[in-house]
Amino acid sequence: MRTKTALPAVAMTAVSMVLTLAVVVMWLGTAVPWRVALIVGLGIDGGWLATLAYERRLAAQGDHSRTVTAVGWSFGLIATGVLVAHALTAESSAGAWLAVAWLPVAAKALWLVHGLWERTALTPMALDAIQGIQQEARDEAAVARARLRAEAVTEETRLTAVTAAGARVARVQAQTAKALAGAWSTLETARQGEGTGRALTSVTSPVTDAVTARWALPVWGPSEPTRAPALEAAPALTDDALDALVDEIRHSEDPALSYREMATRFRSAGHSASEVRLRAAWKRVA
Structure with a gap:
């Protein structure tokens, strides 16, 4: 040259x-x-x-x-x-x-x-070194571009899958909410019906030993948890004491309270009893 x-x-x-x-x-x-x-x-x-x-x-x-x-x-x-x-x-x-x-x-x-x-x-050795560096830089740039394109395609595929799954979950939740709303609407209609209690009493009267039970269906709404310190501090009640307490709470208002209302006031007052014992006491005093 x-x-x-x-x-x-x-x-x-x-x-x-x-x-x-x-x-x-x-x-x-x-x-x-x-x-x-x-x-x-x-x-x-x-x-x-x-x-x-x-x-x-x-x-x-x-x-x-x-x-x-x-x-x-x-x-x-x-x-x-x-x-x-x-x-x-x-x-x-x-x-x-x-x-x-x-x-x-x-x-x-x-x-x-x-x-x-x-x-x-420059010497031929330096020129070869420069060409090698340039070629290496071009190779790294090409690999980086290919990696970025692959990551972009992967991210696009992932977002598409997540979006489709989210749409399916939203549809299922909407259908479930609709079915649950219909069920609770039916339950509320049954609870508001005048003959619901009489119908349930007539069905269960042969097996309740002539005890007239007052039925109350569950209500859709929030509930307040019983405070743990009150339950832990409450002493264990005997059957007689439990019967007397249940009878007192039941007849605290006129007409007499239902089992659900009585149980709510019983536990709000800080008394402790299992559901089985409370129901048994209710049956005895009712």
Whole structure:
């Protein structure tokens, strides 16, 4: 690569020096001896070549001199000026000489480009390492993009499944609530009916030993839990005491309370008794 960038500059420099020498000899040969013209042309080309060689040596050492660079451009501009002046004073082929008058400046520009390439050139090993790093970065980026796309598809599938399951649960809950509301509505209608108690009493009277039971269906609504400290602190009641207490609570109002109302007041008062004993006492006093 170094040869590819240096060859054009070398070739254009050589052509520019030859043209400059030829123009100086032809232009000054009519006014001064050709040997003098040859010395002038060689002086211009020699100065240009010397400054170029010195500039190249400084570049090889990693150094740079603005003075040397300015002198080299000066010789290049002098050579260009000579070619332009010759083209303007030539009686024939002025256009052709003007067409090649830019070669010295172009040669200096090519050497500038070659110097920039040398300052930024890397070894093949470094280039291979850079290519490997870039390839690795591209591979990681591609893998990351594929992972993100897969995660996005997975999340979309999960959200779709969760949404469908939530919709099914909502439908089941709505159906259950509707069925439960209908059941409680039927139960409330039965509880409000005038013949419900009589019908249940007539059905159960053969097995209750002639004890008239007062029936009360459950009510849809909140309930208050019995306080645990009151239950723990309440003493155990004997059957006689329990019967007397149940009878007292039952007849605390007129008409007599139902079993459900009596049981609620019994436990609210802080008394403790199992459901079996309480029902047995109710049957005895009723």
